[in-house]
Amino acid sequence: MDLRSGIPYWLIKNGLPFNFPKLEKDLRTDILILGGGISGALCGYYFTKAGIDCAIIDARSIGLGSSCASTGLLQYEIDMPLYKLIKIRGEKEAVKSYKLCEESIYKLQDIANEIKLSDFQHKKSFFFASYKKHKALIDNEYIVRKKHGFNVEKLDKQRIQKEFTFTSEGGILSQSGAQTDTYMLVHLLHQWSKKKGVPIFDRTNVVKFDHRSRGVILTTENGCTVTAKKIVYATGYESVNYIAEKLFTLTSTYVIASEQYSTDNFWSFDNCLLWETASPYLYLRSTTDHRIVIGGKDESFFNPKKRDALLKEKGKALERSFKSKFPMIDFKTEFSWTGTFSSTPDGLPFIGPYKKLANSYFALGFGGNGITFNVIAAEIIRDLILKRSNQDAHLFRFDR
Known part of the structure; x- marks a missing residue:
């Protein structure tokens, strides 16, 4: 394949x-x-x-x-929000699934130390509403995560504008996240x-x-x-x-990585992984050698020729999405690729x-x-x- x-x-x-x-x-x-x-x-x-x-x-x-x-984002949040997963699997099983993912991030840190992998960094993870109508999703998700002991903070529109410079109706800042070189x-x-x-x-x-x-x-x-x-x-x-x-569906996803930036403060939000509520969602991270990686613009099919033919178009679309949120950052793509991932109903x-x-x-x-x-x-x-x-x-x- x-x-x-x-x-x-x-x-x-x-x-x-x-x-x-x-x-x-x-x-x-x-x-x-x-x-x-x-x-x-x-x-x-x-x-x-x-x-x-x-x-x-x-x-x-x-x-x-x-x-x-792989873009190497490590998050305990799965593609199904916790409050929705609870409706499907019940509170006990849904929360346990999220907790196991959170524990895995710290286990991976221990593994990285043992095998001497230097490119592993703990990061905060920021999940934000793509549209005004998604504010309820953020509110519901925050309530259930807070109830079950996850270390999260809800950010309102004003706080997001101040700390991230883009506009969103709300978001959840989580302390448990990481990134690596897979x-x-x-x-x-x-x-x-x-x-x-x-x-x-x-x-x-x-x-x-x-x-x-x-x-x-x-x-x-x-x-x-x-x-x-x-x-x-x-x-x-x-x-x-x-x-x-x-049991699962195959999906095509797209990723671009920027040219290397010459200054350490090229990405003011370096302590966060960013991803949104839209489906498909956009996700962002930085790298240790001063690049920004953006992924998303998924297509719900698996056809290698069709997938590959869209790479240039999808790369431009990812650039536009980035610039709409961060117009002050000059993003120039140096690497682009596309791949396959799979999703399950729950x-x-x-x-x-x-x-x-x-x-x-x-x-x-x-x-x-x-x-x-x-x-x-x-x-x-x-x-x-x-x-x-x-x-x-x-x-x-x-x-x-």
Whole structure:
């Protein structure tokens, strides 16, 4: 599946920092992790920490799927506002899902420190009303978040104009957020696991899957056999190839990154991630080397040719949206790219066993919070493999 095109900023910035071999002989392992992006990298890290024998294979070069196209915004807020999620899943399950995402941000900070990833910064997150009619959404969301102990503050129109210079009827400023370089996070997670003895292979395409009662046998394009007791599908949006039901929708999104600014105060709101209530929504962040990254203008289809043909037009539209809010900042695009993401009806991921494929687990961290969802997925699947009790597994099961 063609997951992205264009020139992602983080791929240019980091290049190919590490190389991995192609699988060229038969392999046996207890747990096979299929997919070497952020989902697979976090699974490898958590499994190895727990003493689980595992191996990782990816059809592409490591990180060249969705991971290098990620904008690296880390938020506990999911694409479904909490007050709406409560109506769908009930108060207890909805709040717990939000809390798990918030906890994941701080767990990722600890992981970044351990694997020596320097590009990880805690940020505030500002969620603002795109239109006057969305003020009620902000009010309802603030009430329910405050009730359940989230560290948030509501900003009115005057305060937003003063602190952010643009006009909005209201917004929620959250203290819990972060940003990172997802591409380097993936690579450094793999280097940590590799040093612990985990075999990692890329450019290894699996063409045959044989799920049996006592394990799984895979056959690669070049005829090698992989035998495992269990398989973890960590293939992200490409998992549509393995799941019979239509559980999620694929969407095309667009991103631009500015030229480098020469001064430290190029972005007066450097302590905030910004995103809005509109659907599709606009989201913004800065980078450590003085750039501004803007994403959005999503299209509700997955057609690589159609998606790619819109890249130039969407890039211009993103620039106009930025300039309408920040006319005092001279934004010149240097990098632009487009990619695919997926969404589910309740905004939550699918994690755990899939009954139609024996001895399988899925780590499907869909939506705008893929990275935090994948921390949760790695922890839940680790516990399931070890036959430990996990009180949160039911939240994200396939048959919810």
